[in-house]
Every structure is written in structure tokens, then in C-alpha cells.
Amino acid sequence: MDQFWNTLQADWPMILQKMGEHINLSLISVLIACLIAVPTGIILTAYKRVANTVITTVSVIQTIPSLALFGFMIPFLGIGTKPAIIALTLYALLPILQNTYVGIGGVNQALIEAGTGMGMTRWQILWMVQLPIARSVIMAGVRLVAVQTISMATIATYIAAGGLGDIITRGIAMINTVTIMEGAIPVSLLVIVVNLLLLGLNKLLTPKGLRQYTRN
Amino acid sequence: MGVDVAAVQFKQVTKNYGSGNVLENFDLTIPSGQIVTIIGPSGCGKTTLLKMINRLIEPESGSVLVEGQEVSTLNPVELRRNIGYVIQQIGLFPHMTIEQNISIVPRLKGEKKKDLVQRTEELLQLIGLDPQQFRSRYPHELSGGQQQRIGVARALASNPSIILMDEPFSALDPISRVQLQKELIKLNEKVQKTIVFVTHDIDEALKIADQVILLKDGFIIQTGTPANLLEAPASDFVREFLGAERFEQYSI
Ligand SMILES: Nc1ncnc2c1ncn2[C@@H]1O[C@H](COP(=O)(O)OP(=O)(O)OP(=O)(O)O)[C@@H](O)[C@H]1O
Ligand SMILES: [Mg+2]
Numbered sequence: 001m002d003q004f005w006n007t008l009q010a011d012w013p014m015i016l017q018k019m020g021e022h023i024n025l026s027l028i029s030v031l032i033a034c035l036i037a038v039p040t041g042i043i044l045t046a047y048k049r050v051a052n053t054v055i056t057t058v059s060v061i062q063t064i065p066s067l068a069l070f071g072f073m074i075p076f077l078g079i080g081t082k083p084a085i086i087a088l089t090l091y092a093l094l095p096i097l098q099n100t101y102v103g104i105g106g107v108n109q110a111l112i113e114a115g116t117g118m119g120m121t122r123w124q125i126l127w128m129v130q131l132p133i134a135r136s137v138i139m140a141g142v143r144l145v146a147v148q149t150i151s152m153a154t155i156a157t158y159i160a161a162g163g164l165g166d167i168i169t170r171g172i173a174m175i176n177t178v179t180i181m182e183g184a185i186p187v188s189l190l191v192i193v194v195n196l197l198l199l200g201l202n203k204l205l206t207p208k209g210l211r212q213y214t215r216n
Numbered sequence: 217m218g219v220d221v222a223a224v225q226f227k228q229v230t231k232n233y234g235s236g237n238v239l240e241n242f243d244l245t246i247p248s249g250q251i252v253t254i255i256g257p258s259g260c261g262k263t264t265l266l267k268m269i270n271r272l273i274e275p276e277s278g279s280v281l282v283e284g285q286e287v288s289t290l291n292p293v294e295l296r297r298n299i300g301y302v303i304q305q306i307g308l309f310p311h312m313t314i315e316q317n318i319s320i321v322p323r324l325k326g327e328k329k330k331d332l333v334q335r336t337e338e339l340l341q342l343i344g345l346d347p348q349q350f351r352s353r354y355p356h357e358l359s360g361g362q363q364q365r366i367g368v369a370r371a372l373a374s375n376p377s378i379i380l381m382d383e384p385f386s387a388l389d390p391i392s393r394v395q396l397q398k399e400l401i402k403l404n405e406k407v408q409k410t411i412v413f414v415t416h417d418i419d420e421a422l423k424i425a426d427q428v429i430l431l432k433d434g435f436i437i438q439t440g441t442p443a444n445l446l447e448a449p450a451s452d453f454v455r456e457f458l459g460a461e462r463f464e465q466y467s468i
Contacts, residue, residue, distance in 0.1 A: 114307030117272055118321050118370070119297030132311045207311045209354030 022163035033092035041100025084161030099141030103134030143198040223248040223410035229278035249408040253421040256431030300371030300379035308355040315351040321374040339369040360387040
């Protein structure tokens with residue numbers, strides 16, 4: 001145990017730096033995935049006939065083993081942060097896309113008709129009615145993706161994208177449990193903290209009128 | 217705008233959803249300032265008729281005029297903001313408070329916050345709900361009947377001269393139903409609104425109407441004052457639809 005604390009103290013700056021890289025990778029990937037998947041999901045609700053095809057296509061990405069997906073990036077984009085972010089983003093698309101599509105599409109038709117009948121434009125219906133009502137479903141997708149991306153970003157080390165995976169792989173190479181833990185524990189903590197933060201944020205944002213629907 | 221301009225006019229309107237005409241060469245004039253009730257069997261085209269007035273539904277041919285202007289030439293968003301609309305399914309926004317729900321059209325029109333608070337209070341009083349108690353509640357905290365009243369208040373909020381109501385009182389208990397019917401008549405006397413009112417309740421239709429329109433399969437079977445219909449039913453269908461016992465009572 002003493003040895004653990006000593007090593008931790010010595011490695012602390014390095015852990016912080018890797019954690020920074022890790023957060024950076026994950027955050028950028030999730031943000032890009034949101035920017036792509038949320039608008040796409042919204043647009044698809046207006047084109048129900050192509051929606052299934054698009055969602056099925058995107059879900060194929062999910063069937064590629066993550067390590068292989070990172071590998072596939074190398075011939076096209078080489079190694080480093082950029083291909084890692086692209087791979088993570090691709091993985092993050094489906095849950096956000098699916099939840100946006102279901103959430104927006106699931107808004108009661110009567111509400112849309114009432115809004116239209118009162119003279120709301122399509123944009124106003126989207127911003128004032130559909131998005132607020134679908135928000136917690138969309139956020140559930142984002143939360144899932146955030147957790148998934150943080151743990152998957154560990155593999156980004158294999159294409160030299162940095163992050164806490166660097167520490168874990170070094171620990172494995174040295175067969176050093178302490179080093180492995182120095183990488184693994186921060187990943188787990190990150191996952192837990194981000195998950196709780198997003199849960200709390202969602203609760204905070206959900207208007208009282210909708211809470212009855214979104215318990216659990 | 218001239219007083220003699222009809223509030224709403226249908227000219228040779230045909231509507232087809234794809235399986236036959238729901239309305240065919242339909243003509244109708246709704247005079248300004250009156251309460252007009254539309255009755256008829258389920259599926260006869262009442263909602264369709266109503267939704268063509270605010271362009272939620274576009275006819276295949278013919279024209280609909282609102283205060284003398286052909287609606288197809290008007291901006292639908294502007295048109296709808298100036299026509300009150302109570303939909304059959306109530307349609308209150310669950311994430312907005314009662315106050316926000318009621319003030320939505322004035323807000324869309326960009327009216328000042330301060331005026332809205334006052335307006336909401338007046339409207340809540342008008343429909344018989346205590347403003348203090350109800351303004352910051354959410355729709356799910358209201359009974360079906362109370363929700364329906366909010367739907368009516370919401371349609372009145374921007375003070376439109378024409379209001380379309382699709383079975384607005386269907387979920388109300390008899391007592392508040394009668395109370396709201398009275399309010400509606402009073403409102404109409406006071407501010408001369410044109411109210412196009414769809415209902416399944418014959419008593420209601422006869423009671424509040426200046427003019428009743430009886431539809432069947434997209435055709436007007438008879439139109440006139442409630443007394444007209446009861447004194448001179450145009451056919452057995454009218455007699456049957458209004459209820460035979462009503463005529464017995466009437467002739468005695
Ligand atoms: N969107 C639609 N697509 C296809 N058919 C429709 C559509 N809306 C209405 N119809 C049909 O048009 C006819 C008239 O419908 P409408 O809703 O106007 O009837 P209604 O008189 O309001 O009936 P109710 O009293 O049950 O509300 C019905 O036969 C209905 O099935
Ligand atoms: Mg109807």
C-alpha cells in the first residue's frame with residue numbers, strides 16, 4: 001500500500017496530463033456526435049420512410065469491434081488524435097440518433113397540431129414544444145454515449161492518441177498492477193462523475209410538468 | 217372592414233383525403249358576430265370544415281374566405297395567430313405552466329410580459345378558475361374538465377375576432393358545461409365574436425347557437441336558427457338526429 005501511494009505521488013502530474021487528454025478526446029467526440037446525430041434525428045422524423053434505412057446503416061458501425069475500428073482508421077488517416085476522435089464519434093452516433101428520433105417523433109401529435117393551429121412556425125414547434133419534451137430522452141442517449149466513449153477512449157492509445165490508456169498499456173507491458181490501476185481508476189471515476197453530472201443536469205432541466213413521465 | 221362582410225365563407229369547396237370526397241362543392245356563409253354550431257354524425261366532416269378555415273387543411277378546389285380575404289393568399293402563420301382555435305384533443309403543452317399555456321399566442325405575437333400576467337388573470341377568472349391557485353400549475357395537475365377550460369382560455373388570449381372550437385366542452389361535467397355555455401353566450405354578446413362551434417351535444421348546439429348547421433356526409437342537410445330547425449325540420453333525418461322527443465315537446 002505504501003508503495004502505491006509513493007508511486008501515485010511521483011506519477012501524479014503524468015496522470016493529470018493523461019486524464020486531460022482523455023477528457024479532451026471524449027468530450028470532442030461526444031460533442032461532434034451530438035452535432036451530427038441530433039439534427040439528423042430531427043430531420044429523419046420528417047422522412048420516416050428513409051429513417052429506418054439510415055438508422056440501420058448507422059447501427060452497423062456498432063457491430064465493428066472497437067479495436068478493429070481504430071485499426072481501420074490507420075490506412076486512411078494515420079495515427080494520432082484525429083483518427084481516434086473520428087472512431088469514437090462514429091461509435092457515439094447511434095444512441096443519440098436513435099433517442100432523438102424516438103423522442104422527437106414520440107411527441108403527441110395533438111400538441112403539434114395545437115401549436116400549428118395557434119400559429120407557431122415549424123421552428124417554434126421544434127424549439128418550444130418538441131425539443132423540451134424530447135430533451136430528457138435525448139439526454140439519456142447522450143449520457144449513455146458519454147459513458148461508453150470515456151471507457152472506449154482507453155483503446156485510443158493503440159493509435160497513439162494518448163489518454164489514460166497510455167498508462168494502462170504501460171502497466172500491462174511492465175506487468176505492474178499499480179501502474180495499471182493508476183490508469184484504470186481515473187477512467188472509472190471519470191465515468192461515474194460524468195454519469196452523475198449528466199443525470200443531475202437532466203433532472204435540473206426537466207420542467208416540473210414533465211417529471212411524472214421521466215421518473216426512473 | 218365592412219360590417220356586412222361575412223366572417224367565413226366557403227365557395228365550392230371540395231376536399232378529398234384520397235378515398236372519395238369528404239366535402240363536395242361545399243358552400244357556406246358564416247355571418248360575423250354570431251355563434252354558429254356545427255352538428256352531424258361522427259365522420260361527417262365537421263373537423264375538416266373547421267381546419268380549412270385556419271388552413272390546417274387545404275381544399276382540393278374552391279376557396280375559403282375569412283373576413284373577405286381568400287385564406288390561400290394569406291400567410292398561414294399570421295392567419296392562425298388571429299383566429300382562436302380549440303382542438304378536439306385539448307392539446308395543452310405539458311412542460312408549460314397554465315399561465316404559459318394561456319399566454320402562448322400573445323407571446324408569439326410579441327406582446328409585453330406585464331400585459332400577459334394581467335390577461336391570464338382575467339381569462340382564468342372568466343373560465344371560473346382561481347388565478348392564484350392555478351396559474352403556476354402544470355396541465356397534469358388539472359382535471360380533464362379544467363384542462364379543457366384552459367384550452368378555451370388559450371384560444372381567447374389574443375382577443376381574436378373569430379374562434380374555432382372543436383367539441384370544447386366534451387369533457388366537462390354538466391354543471392360547468394352549462395356555466396361555460398353561458399359564459400360563451402355572454403362573451404359573444406359583449407364583444408361580438410364569431411364563434412364556430414362543433415359539438416355532439418344537441419342540447420348544447422341548440423342552446424348557444426344563433427345558427428345551427430346540420431351536416432351529413434359532407435353535405436348541409438339543414439341550416440337555420442334553432443327555432444327554425446325545430447319548427448320546420450327539413451327531413452326525417454333532421455327529426456331523428458335532433459331527437460324525436462324534442463319535437464313532441466316543441467309542438468305541445
Ligand atoms: N387525415 C385524414 N386522412 C384521411 N381521411 C381523413 C383524415 N381526416 C379525416 N378523414 C376522414 O374524413 C372524414 C371526415 O372527418 P372529420 O374528422 O372531419 O369528421 P368529424 O365530423 O369531425 O368527426 P367526429 O365527430 O368523429 O370528430 C372521415 O370519414 C374521416 O375518416
Ligand atoms: Mg371531429
